[in-house]
Amino acid sequence: MNLPNLITLSRIPLMFVVVWLMYQQWTGAATLAFWLFIAAAIGDWLDGYLARKMGLISLFGKFMDALTDKIFVVGIMIAFVEQNIIPVYFVLIVLCREFLISGMRMMAAAKGVVVAAERGGKTKTLTQLIAVGFLLFVPMLQGDMAGWLRFDFSDYSNVIHHIGLWLFILGVYFTVKSGWDYLVKYRAVLFDEDKK
Template identity: 65%
Template sequence: MKLNLPNLITLSRIPTMFLLVWLMYCEWRWSATLAFWIFIATAIGDWLDGYLARKQNLVSNFGKFMDALTDKILILGLMVAFVSLPQYNWPPFLVMVLLTICREFLVSGMRMVAATKGVVVAAERGGKAKTLFQLIAVGFLLFVPMLEIDFAPLLPFPVSEYGTILHRTGYALFIVATVLTVTSGISYLRKYQQVFDDSAK
């Protein structure tokens, strides 16, 4: 299969995830800022690949499948990286990560079973809303170290209070995203439960 620009943008989210995780653990100046803006570019790319595919009439089953899969790889990789950081290494956040991982494995497994029967399970509204809230939540959480580490020394006022507000906002968005993760996962499994029927064609 010949890769086109939308598919290349989609696939770029996989190496970008590794780069972002590395930057999250770097201790050199401006690494947090670089991580934030690379993530913003990646989030824009998540919209851009679909837009280009539709505009250039390049929508394909491969693109639909990989778009959903690379979103999962990006978000799960970053969530696991957050859990390893001291400020996120506590039970409620860990539970949200585990719920998200379980849901994504279940839905991805269902997609693979469906693919063997010629059924393509494309992203639906609930799944897209879940991904949107996850991306926004990650954006808030990546903005906090950029503010507190990179820009705090340059500002004439303390930023700790603002950092706390942004952190709590990101955490609240993750709670909303987790609720959407669970509910949309249940919706997918109910809608496509027939793919698990061995008699289904």
């Protein structure tokens, strides 16, 4: 187990910690959740950078990087749904796409075809991460920072919340578009039977 892979895998326990903190009422919990999320997002970039710099790029690393991204973001999305921050049907769209593309990747691997990460998928992940960051920033601003600075941030937090929601909707659009692009590009993997 090398350093880039350890950074990659660390996002899974970090997701549980961030979600747990989202439900805590003590001062500083929302701030800690936000900054742990930022650390995980930086780790998403750092693991790939280190793998390339250290010559440690592997199929395991590529697979786990994509998988931990999905686990990390979807886990937080589910908490947002439970807290009535985002509508459940948006998360269902994301889940359907992720399962569909993951299944297609498994079918492709069984046929010896490598389904590489596409720009659309990376754009989707980046947009989702930014949207989640905005939505996690709101409780930190409304709760912790408002209390520490003795200032009412309600107007600002409402704007940030709406930006986060619109970015999330944009992320759902990229989710559907990139999923469609994958299906079109690799449709032979799904629909062509092996010739005997």
